Amino acid sequence: MIYVGLTNLLFLLRSALVRNYVLRNQIYVFVIIILFVFSAFRYKVGCDWHGYYYYWLDKSSFDASGFSITNEPFFTYVLIFIRYMDWPYPVLNVISSAIFFLGVNVLARRQPDRLAFLILLFPILIINMPMSGIRQGASIGMLCIAFSNFIDQRPLRFVFWLIIATGFHVSSIIFMLLIPFSTGQFSIKRIILGLFLSLPGLFLLAYSIALEKLIGRYIGNSQTTDAAGALFRVGIQTLTALYFFIFLRKKWLRTYPEDYNLILIGVIGMSALIFILPISGVVADRMGYYFIPIQTIIFARIPYLPFERLRALHSALPYLGLLTVFITWSILSSIFLECYIPYQSWIFGFPGGDSNGI
DSSP states (O other), rough: HHHHHHHHHHHHHHHHHHTTHHHHHHHHHHHHHHHHHHTBBBSSTTTTHHHHHHHHHHTTTTOOOOOOOGGGGGHHHHHHHHHHTTTOOOOHHHEEEEEEHHHHHHHHHTTEEEEEEEHHHHHIIIIHTTTTTTHHHHHHHHHHHHHHHTTTTTTHHHHHHHHHHHHGGGGGGGGGGGGGTTTTOOHHHHHHHHHHHHHHHHHHHHHHHHHHHHHHHGGGGHHHHHHTTTHHHHHHHHHHHIIIIIHHHHHHHHHHHGGGHHHHHHHHHHHHHHHHHTHHHHHHHHHHHHHHHHHHHHHGGGGGGGOOOOOHHHHHHHHHHHHHHHHHHHHHHHHHHHHSSSOOOOOOOOGGTTOOOO
């Protein structure tokens, strides 16, 4: 299977370059281009393919003169622009993937090992978002830039990029919860304020999921089915949170105090997902994707934390865990077989000359 093979190839590449910092950074540019092309130029791949095609047709006559968060205006403007330029529908995936990888690159360049950060995103986030959930994929890309400004304690820029992210997928507005902490200060009052600010985000998350169920009807799948792998994805995030609190928290605070607040908030968010899962697997799954960049920062920096023993084992755990989850999901999930197999690309032209992608 191409996905498992590519995952293994990327993991082996990272292992081969473990001691070569300069070459890792050079290879990173090549790898991010390859993954962008792999995602952007897919053809009839991903659970969103047919659904967004009909959504694209409907939005071609949408009146975008008014700005409304619940209309996810930036995504709508992209649809209208593609239609205005008379470009084929699959260009939507190119633009969405470009937005996603732009944001990922901003966050990756802050990491001591940007190649590891990028590679660790592939088996779950890249395959599930820019390759299947393009609205949320674009939103996550913008949220990565927002996270970068959160780390730098730039609240206005953080809010700006958060608004952009919300314009692609309204559920990301729940991260307004972080606004009181974007100056780098924690207190009980700020926590209470953050919880209060998160209430509109919870409402809009419910709205967004309802909208995605409507889109899903076009392809005969509900979001409940789409979230069939939620247990796997939420499970590894729960384990990540436990691992952080047991083994990493104190080491992280000493080694990377500048972004400790963001990581701690992310870990708390990941811990909460397991309690949301029995209530709504869709909500837990959708929210979990937003925490994957933070989870991946943790994974990519484990080799740089001051372990006295078993450093190699700790460093290998994220790769082993992600590979196990990905292989298990790809084997057990009927949705994976339906949506991702076979992989096809239109980079050298549309098969059969069908530029509409249907």
